[in-house]
Amino acid sequence: MxxxxxxxxxxxxxxxxxxxxxxxxxxxxxxxxxxxxxxxxEFEDKRLEDRDLMAIVTVLFDFETTSVEEKMMHLRHDHEELVVSNFHSHVGNHYCMELFVLEGQLEEISTFVGKIRATKDTVSVDYSVHPVDDISLLS
Missing domain, CATH: 1.10.1220 (Arc Repressor Mutant)
Incomplete structure (x- = not known):
């Protein structure tokens, strides 16, 4: 080993x-x-391969770390074909929350989440993934 x-x-x-x-x-x-x-x-779920997926990604970071906010902006623009919506909000006195709604394939979503996780000074990164063709089953 x-x-x-x-x-x-x-x-x-x-x-x-x-x-x-x-x-x-x-x-x-x-x-x-x-x-x-x-x-x-994490992203090797065979049930999700070759399907259109929707993902919600939430990033929390200290608002004084402008490098994180700048990185989020670049990711949004670099992956504009994947990012359907983006929302920025202030949380408490010291934090910002960036929310991304993504629509694409598993590999694209995995790459996007990986880039966010690799961003220095993020406090937390959470996400959920759901196949688009299963959304009708939820009602």
């Missing part, structure tokens, strides 16, 4: 240690391996 070294803020390291203790993990490596497996498998 290979060894991978990673750097992370002390706060995140402490959260990983607490999580491991609370959930019975034997160490940080076990937690990180599981997280990586989950991330890699």
């Amino acid at each position: 290979g060894v991978v070294s990673i750097s992370m803020p002390d706060e995140l390291e402490e959260r990983i240690d607490e999580f491991g203790e609370d959930h019975g993990y034997t160490g940080r490596s076990e937690i990180v391996r599981e997280a990586v497996r989950n991330l890699l498998n």
